[in-house]
Amino acid sequence: MGTLRDSERTRGKLIEAAGHLFAEKGFNGVTVRDIAKAANASLSSLNYHFRTKEALYHEALMDACQADSVPDKDKAALLKLDPKEALFILAKEALKEYRKQTTSNWRTALITRECREPSHEFKAVSEKHLTPETHFLAEIIGRAANKPATDYHVRFAVITLISLLETFGLYRHLIDEVSPGLDDFFKPKDGLAQHIVHLVLEAARNDTAT
Amino acid sequence: MGTLRDSERTRGKLIEAAGHLFAEKGFNGVTVRDIAKAANASLSSLNYHFRTKEALYHEALMDACQADSVPDKDKAALLKLDPKEALFILAKEALKEYRKQTTSNWRTALITRECREPSHEFKAVSEKHLTPETHFLAEIIGRAANKPATDYHVRFAVITLISLLETFGLYRHLIDEVSPGLDDFFKPKDGLAQHIVHLVLEAARNDTAT
CATH class of the missing domain: 1.10.10.60 (Homeodomain-like)
Incomplete structure (x- = not known):
């Protein structure tokens, strides 16, 4: 029935x-x-x-x-924190989430595929997911770096953040292979998230090269 | 015949x-x-x-x-330069190479797939390609940062470099979508390569968080 x-x-x-x-x-x-x-x-x-x-x-x-985005209520809570602290929490949680995933997680794989080789659905993904997500990250990073969210260095820092979280979160077996021990080295005090946040803020601040 | x-x-x-x-x-x-x-x-x-x-x-x-690796003779030439200069040339050339690729380039896509979901061939790829490549990059970054190539911060910086070059080199349409104008902003004076090198050296130097 x-x-x-x-x-x-x-x-x-x-x-x-x-x-x-x-x-x-x-x-x-x-x-x-x-x-x-x-x-x-x-x-x-x-x-x-x-x-x-x-x-x-x-x-x-x-x-x-949907599964890969920061839920709206978490976004609202993060925006109330000190921006550097918010960034650290975001990085730590994202790394933890990615690391829970097995390689058989189709959700991240499908989004990655779409970002790499856009299909007719790319515009819809971008509007629904990617653009709001990067705006939110630019908001936080901009506050932490005392720059507007539209600043190009802040935008550069957003993509740096996403890039590093995905690499260190999703490609663990690759990192273990080429740099054995790295993961354990950064484990205490959430060192990996701290280093990533440090670099992201440096990316947003650095105006020297342009 | x-x-x-x-x-x-x-x-x-x-x-x-x-x-x-x-x-x-x-x-x-x-x-x-x-x-x-x-x-x-x-x-x-x-x-x-x-x-x-x-x-x-x-x-x-x-x-x-083979197609994706730095050829041995270029490696030898780069090792003779000032390490920071060598890093900048490496970054600039890698971005240029990636940007020449269309999304139909199967070579990078196949390596990425292998790094993401290792097959029975992963060990062979790693020995032949990934491990020597990361050793070479650690050598250059270590010299630029005055640290041994085996240092964990140098190893972290190597993965940061690869991650940023791939993201900014290969995911251009994504970057154009979420941060329109960013690419043009960084074009003069090879600003993107300069910013990436700056971050990579910062990654190798920063000991604060660990």
Whole structure:
């Protein structure tokens, strides 16, 4: 008997399966048949919930963005703190979140793929997720560096922050391979987050080269 | 009539097609039949040159590493310069190289995929490419910061350098989207490379947080 809850569950399973497959093989490398099969669902229920592969891709991507963003209530709380402290908390939490992820986390992989090779959905991702997120980070970093959020050095610092958090958070096995022991060295006193914040503020402040 | 040169050309076309497909869909998402078809070659010539899909993956990956590495003679020349100057040249050239790449460049995409989700080939990539490359960068950064190449802050700075070059070099459309105008702002006097070098040296020097 199909209840509303069953239907929601099927919808969730389809998004989950689609996200995995799209992250692994890209939009063109996946068919709706593959997705239905991986979700253990019928093609007709896939059609009922999403109609097209495009619609399903859109939903999976937006689901990934949602999970990867700082929730609005956390943003409001962070904006009330001393900006340097807020930045440190942000960095620490982001590193912790990334490190919880296994390599099979399709959400980050799908967003990364989209940032690297934009699809027809890139504009939607950017409006919904990337632009508000970078504005928020620019706000905090700007306050910490006593510059407006629109300042180019602040903007440079925002991208520096994202870049370092992703690299040190997501590419751990790579770092362990090329610099064994680095992770343990930075573990006490959240040294890695502290170093990243230090660099980000330096990026926002430094005007010497331009 | 099959000449030696034809045979080499077919081999090259197979690596190229395989690289594209592996970068897009991953090792498991591709069959030897897909590769032969994309290369406009026969399955028997694929078997002749590579025998297994694993062997072809290995060759494509090593080809990608070769193209992405600093050549040994350039390394020797850079080690003769003032280390800060060498670092600046390295950063400038890497940004230029990355920016020449289109998103369809399979070489970087394949290496990134391998760093993110290591396959059975990761050890080989790491030995052949990643470890020597990071040792070389640690040598230069260590000299510029007056620290041994083995110092953990120098190691942190190496990963900071790689992270920033990749982000600012490869994710241009993303940066244009979230920070329009940033690229033009940093263009004069190679400002982007200068800022990256400044941060990398700061990363190597800063001992405050640990």
